[in-house]
Amino acid sequence: MKVIIEKLQSRGHQVTVVRTNDSWYIQETSPLYTSITLEVDSGFSKDFITSFVDHLLSIHREGNAAWTRFKLKMEQGQKASLLHEKTAKLLQSMFEKKNLVESLLRAKYDLVLTDPAVPGGVILAGYLKLPVVFNVRWTSHGEGHFAIAPSPLSYVPMTGTEFSDKMSFFQRVLNVLAFVFENYQIANYITPHYRGLINKYLGPDVNYYSLFQKADLWLMRVDFVFEFPRPTMPNVIYIGGFQCQPAKPLPDHLEEFMQSSEKHGVILMSLGTFVSELSADVADKIAAAFAKLPQKVIWRYKGAKPSTLGNNTLLVDWMPQNDLLGHPKMKLFVAHGGTNGVQEAMYHGVPVVGIPLFFDQYDNLKRLTDRGAAIIVQLTSVEKDNNFLEALQEVLTNSSYRTNMQRLSRLHRDQPIAPLDNAIFWIEFVMRHKGAAHLRTESYKIPWYAYYSVDVVFFLAAVVLSNLVSLSAFIYCLCSRVCLKTKHKRD
Known part of the structure; x- marks a missing residue:
């Protein structure tokens, strides 16, 4: 984030950063931004991360690769649950501070720039009803593309599988199982923490996933030199390597x-x-x-x-x-x-x-x-x-x-515009036009059965079945009449 904030500040933009008092990296005072510090435990303190990583390393050394990978996945899910529980409490604390909320509304910000790996910024933007730009590789519920773009599991590998876009039959089976397992973890470790919060402060019609899907812009921290080819969307801008620059002289x-x-x-x-x-x-x-x-x-x-x-x-x-x-x-x-x-x-x-x-x-x-x-x-x-x-x-x-x-x-x-310059152009584009709704699909408003055309399949199946039944009944009646006539002639 700091790389983008530096560039925005150099172009005359005023940036406000919301941080917690236990923030590991984000300093309270900086020439680059004005800070709003929350006196709340974020869960992402240095001590928490250090002890968590030490525990993961100890699991690593247990041997058996498949079992180790499964234990790592479960441990990460459980720790993520604690982190999301604290994030929900942090947001609850923010929304209850009327003076803070009113000051954020009065400031009339142009947009919210956030990394959706933890959904605090996403939910805050939804509450403030501001355009949203993601600096993203991961959302709180998986790799960013899976939230908004078609992701066929036949050639789009799940994170953690180490598969490429060329999977064997057995790998495709494992890829589907990994998808099911990840969604099980999301349903148990992440979304329950925010359901009541969103219902209370954003309204009963707002869905957790829709807050991500209606983001105006996704600045994706990869490119297709690195990433495997896959479907994407118009509001995904690839800025892989945006933090890279020519080497400076060494000490x-x-x-x-x-x-x-x-x-x-x-x-x-x-x-x-x-x-x-x-x-x-x-x-x-x-x-x-x-x-x-x-x-x-x-x-x-x-x-x-x-x-x-x-x-x-x-x-x-x-x-x-x-x-x-x-x-x-x-x-x-x-x-x-x-x-x-x-x-x-x-x-x-x-x-x-x-x-x-x-x-x-x-x-x-x-x-x-x-x-x-x-x-x-x-x-x-x-x-x-x-x-x-x-x-x-x-x-x-x-x-x-x-x-x-x-x-x-x-x-x-070999690109027409440097990734960082591209990111800044699109952030300013959202500022100028108060969003980028024309690039955003509205598919997230469609029920799942309509998105996957389940209702259409059932309708067409019903039409075909109805026609088959009608045809069968007609043939049966026709055959019955022919048989009846033949019998009369014999008699």
């Missing part, structure tokens, strides 16, 4: 380290913000693998120093990831597979060795492996054998990975 100490790698180059490793340290045995295995390589390594890691750490490896608390990936000495990115990191690697043409941990990371890396630009290594195999070292050596020595990633980079960059 002196990092530039000196990069140059010291000479002809061998540098490997960058980061498992994202949520995983800043690992268990000692896993960290030792990773460090030992790095120590056997001629390349230098920059590893974002906050845990205790691994006992096997080689002289070629630099541990850092923070690093300018985009600028490092864009450095000519960069040879390889060891990543967890988060959307931002994958997009930055693709933008700069750096091949990936992926260690997926949870959420969408498996599927993000699957999209790169299918295009020959990455190798996936499971966390359990990192600590048990030499798979990690072999994967590093394979990507470093086999030039096809780098060639394939650079081809993706050229495709991604």
